[in-house]
Amino acid sequence: MKRSILFLIFTSFLFINACGPKSQGKNEKLREEVIGVHDEVMPKMGQLKSMERRALSKAEEIERADPYDSASVKEYKALAYDLSQAHDAMFVWMRQYEVEDGGKTEEELEEYLDSQMVLVTEVNVKIKDALAKAEEMLK
Numbered sequence: 001m002k003r004s005i006l007f008l009i010f011t012s013f014l015f016i017n018a019c020g021p022k023s024q025g026k027n028e029k030l031r032e033e034v035i036g037v038h039d040e041v042m043p044k045m046g047q048l049k050s051m052e053r054r055a056l057s058k059a060e061e062i063e064r065a066d067p068y069d070s071a072s073v074k075e076y077k078a079l080a081y082d083l084s085q086a087h088d089a090m091f092v093w094m095r096q097y098e099v100e101d102g103g104k105t106e107e108e109l110e111e112y113l114d115s116q117m118v119l120v121t122e123v124n125v126k127i128k129d130a131l132a133k134a135e136e137m138l139k
Helices: 002-019 026-064 070-096 106-137
Strands: none
Touching: 026 070, 026 106, 070 106
């Protein structure tokens, strides 16, 4: 008897899921795209901090040299600042990002996700640019 009930529940569950909607809504796809842009650079956060430390170390090394080049020190400190700003930008974006829909209408949600795509893309570009500059300067 218990087996029959479990079998009936299981087959009902499968039937309901099989007959459910197959396509994702536009907003669900947009949310996945926003998170995808985030996920592309999130693994590079440690690299940002590592490069920042290397840039500051290089600036200190130049400062300790007898005839030190103040322009180079400024360049490496500016690089460290850019790397830090890119790192912070990711966390600022993540803190303000709303995972839940919060009772928004479909149109409001779409507008929100479009604005988040713009913001997270700016963060993505900032991180990639800072890392590219760091890789060039810290060869």
